[in-house]
Amino acid sequence: MLSRSLTFPSLADFWQLGKPRVVALIVFCAAVGILLAAPPPADWPRLLLALCGIGLVAMGAAAANCLFERDRDAVMRRTAARPLVRGRLGQFEAAGYAAALTVGGLWLLLQFANPLATGLTLATFFGYAVVYTRWLKPATPQNIVIGGAAGAMPPVLGWAAVSGTIPAEAAVLFLIIYTWTPPHFWALALYRRDDYARAGLPMLPVTHGAAFTRLSILLYSLMLFAVTLLPFVIRLSGWLYLAAALWLNAGFALRAWRLYRADDAQGDALARGLFRFSIAYLTWLFAALLADRVVQWLW
Numbered sequence: 617m618l619s620r621s622l623t624f625p626s627l628a629d630f631w632q633l634g635k636p637r638v639v640a641l642i643v644f645c646a647a648v649g650i651l652l653a654a655p656p657p658a659d660w661p662r663l664l665l666a667l668c669g670i671g672l673v674a675m676g677a678a679a680a681n682c683l684f685e686r687d688r689d690a691v692m693r694r695t696a697a698r699p700l701v702r703g704r705l706g707q708f709e710a711a712g713y714a715a716a717l718t719v720g721g722l723w724l725l726l727q728f729a730n731p732l733a734t735g736l737t738l739a740t741f742f743g744y745a746v747v748y749t750r751w752l753k754p755a756t757p758q759n760i761v762i763g764g765a766a767g768a769m770p771p772v773l774g775w776a777a778v779s780g781t782i783p784a785e786a787a788v789l790f791l792i793i794y795t796w797t798p799p800h801f802w803a804l805a806l807y808r809r810d811d812y813a814r815a816g817l818p819m820l821p822v823t824h825g826a827a828f829t830r831l832s833i834l835l836y837s838l839m840l841f842a843v844t845l846l847p848f849v850i851r852l853s854g855w856l857y858l859a860a861a862l863w864l865n866a867g868f869a870l871r872a873w874r875l876y877r878a879d880d881a882q883g884d885a886l887a888r889g890l891f892r893f894s895i896a897y898l899t900w901l902f903a904a905l906l907a908d909r910v911v912q913w914l915w
């Protein structure tokens with residue numbers, strides 16, 4: 617009886633299963649997609665419910681990822697405390713939770729958005745939880761380059777929820793997150809490469825070494841610099857966004873350059889710094905897209 621109550625899942629365990637901090641940024645990027653697509657006045661309650669739908673499916677996808685990866689998570693220090701690994705949640709509870717979130721989120725999208733947004737969100741779920749997690753991740757060091765397409769979808773989903781279309785502007789936002797994802801992940805994979813090697817996962821630093829990964833990060837950061845200028849080039853955004861993008865990109869490129877030039881001893885600390893910065897970078901870049909648009913509205 618005592619051990620049953622000790623292993624009874626808490627709300628915090630379910631919450632953690634859905635990777636709330638990652639999903640928070642995903643939801644923010646989707647919200648920016650919605651706000652750029654929907655000049656006021658708009659049907660805000662409907663759009664808020666559609667955004668909740670995207671967030672629920674994202675949490676469902678994260679929970680499914682934890683379920684599929686529980687054996688790998690058990691041998692990696694970073695993930696060894698996850699609820700499924702510790703036995704605080706059972707497989708059936710996790711599967712039921714992932715399914716409920718996903719079905720609930722898709723229902724919200726169907727009710728309050730449209731079939732395109734619903735279908736794309738389902739495809740994104742499948743892309744992350746199955747194609748990336750089950751097929752690509754254990755198979756190739758390019759897992760993140762291909763699987764990153766799922767993570768880059770949130771602004772497209774937001775845009776589609778508003779307009780039922782995917783215009784070039786939405787594709788540009790996709791391209792930004794798509795180009796950002798490999799350096800975001802490789803920075804973490806660099807200082808956690810022992811974890812990935814132990815789990816038998818072919819991440820770039822494990823298969824091609826730290827120096828090649830540092831070079832890849834630098835090249836992607838330069839591509840990211842170019843891609844993030846596109847919103848200004850296609851007149852989706854104005855000078856405020858451009859100034860913020862230049863500033864943030866200078867920070868990213870400088871960190872990537874320092875990491876590239878570092879030796880293995882300094883490399884891990886710089887990689888950790890770049891990983892943390894990558895999250896702030898994407899947050900502020902999307903905040904700048906929004907701020908720029910609000911200024912245009914008020915003008």
Ligand code: HEM
Pocket residue numbers: 637638641642645694748760763764765766767768793797800801804895898
């Ligand atoms: C398939 C693409 C992606 C991969 C492989 C990836 C990989 C990772 C990994 C391994 C972590 C560490 C997680 C942890 O410590 O529990 C992480 C953290 C994070 N990622 Fe990503 N990521 C991807 C896409 C994204 C996207 C699209 C976003 C947001 C738009 C994002 C935002 C974050 C945030 C905010 C964190 C920090 C979480 C925390 O502090 O607990 N990631 N990512």
Ligand SMILES: CC(C)=CCC/C(C)=C/CC/C(C)=C/COP(=O)(O)OP(=O)(O)O
Pocket residue numbers: 635638642670673674675677678681685695737740741744753766767769770
């Ligand atoms: C419907 C929708 C918008 C879905 C979004 C898809 C999604 C949740 C993307 C987030 C990517 C993510 C958490 C990667 C973590 O990498 P990992 O799984 O390799 O990391 P781990 O080792 O920490 O599990």
